[in-house]
Amino acid sequence: MDVRLEGVTVDGILRGIDLHARDHEVHGIVGPNGSGKSTTLRCVYRALRPSGGVVLLGGRDVAAGKVRDTAEHLAALTQDSHVEFDFTVTEVVAMGRLPHRTTPGHDAEVVAGALSRVDAAHLAHRGFLTLSGGERQRVLIARALAQQPRVLVLDEPTNHLDISHQLAVLSLVRGLGVTVLAVLHDLNLAAAYCDRLHVLDGGRVVRSGTPEEVLTPEVLHEVFDVRAHVVRHPTSGVPQLLFDHRESTA
Numbered sequence: 001m002d003v004r005l006e007g008v009t010v011d012g013i014l015r016g017i018d019l020h021a022r023d024h025e026v027h028g029i030v031g032p033n034g035s036g037k038s039t040t041l042r043c044v045y046r047a048l049r050p051s052g053g054v055v056l057l058g059g060r061d062v063a064a065g066k067v068r069d070t071a072e073h074l075a076a077l078t079q080d081s082h083v084e085f086d087f088t089v090t091e092v093v094a095m096g097r098l099p100h101r102t103t104p105g106h107d108a109e110v111v112a113g114a115l116s117r118v119d120a121a122h123l124a125h126r127g128f129l130t131l132s133g134g135e136r137q138r139v140l141i142a143r144a145l146a147q148q149p150r151v152l153v154l155d156e157p158t159n160h161l162d163i164s165h166q167l168a169v170l171s172l173v174r175g176l177g178v179t180v181l182a183v184l185h186d187l188n189l190a191a192a193y194c195d196r197l198h199v200l201d202g203g204r205v206v207r208s209g210t211p212e213e214v215l216t217p218e219v220l221h222e223v224f225d226v227r228a229h230v231v232r233h234p235t236s237g238v239p240q241l242l243f244d245h246r247e248s249t250a
């Protein structure tokens with residue numbers, strides 16, 4: 001499903017965000033701390049109503065429909081994805097089925113499938129609050145998958161994950177064939193798994209394009225204030241960054 005942001009403004013935070021992700025594309029949103037990445041996603045999954053501009057899902061203004069209608073198409077893994085009570089892992093993932101009207105048998109199958117896709121089938125009967133940070137993150141990703149969305153919005157999906165699970169989750173997300181908007185801090189992972197990247201700075205999109213177009217030494221210096229070299233990955237050919245380490249001046 002096509003996702004389009006046109007002039008999305010949030011007073012004091014976002015200053016007219018334009019972004020277009022076509023059906024099946026994986027888009028990364030990168031940028032320094034406080035640049036407006038999470039706020040942009042909040043406008044897409046309707047946790048926040050922009051003061052200006054529109055978010056269009058499949059060409060329709062999300063603000064015009066019911067929240068339940070949006071939830072049928074869009075799943076979000078957010079920084080606010082908390083589970084307060086000690087639900088079991090299966091119960092948490094089953095919450096992803098709420099927007100759908102299907103049979104309990106089918107739902108159980110979808111939930112089990114989502115858990116095994118994130119390597120968490122063995123956790124099904126555990127209490128969510130007893131899990132480690134990375135295990136919790138995988139279960140929350142499973143909850144989003146169980147929603148069977150056409151648009152997946154992910155705020156730092158690799159948070160807490162070890163390198164093996166970071167690669168597995170991003171590869172899984174890429175293989176879903178849905179439209180993905182993901183905030184990623186790791187620029188090398190963003191370059192490896194995204195079709196296009198949008199660099200935010202001060203509440204604006206300052207660059208959009210393929211990883212190769214966007215991740216240049218100039219942009220990294222201007223936006224992130226770091227020095228970097230761009231090399232090609234020897235097997236995949238995707239651009240990867242080598243950073244110059246800063247010397248301590250203390």
Ligand SMILES: Nc1ncnc2c1ncn2[C@@H]1O[C@H](COP(=O)(O)OP(=O)(O)OP(=O)(O)O)[C@@H](O)[C@H]1O
Pocket residue numbers: 012013031032033034035036037038039040
């Ligand atoms: N509800 C709010 N009230 C006031 N300021 C806010 C609110 N939400 C976000 N901000 C501010 O807006 C700016 C952008 O926040 P946002 O969370 O979108 O940044 P981000 O790019 O996701 O940052 P990070 O990389 O640190 O997660 C920050 O300066 C933040 O403090």
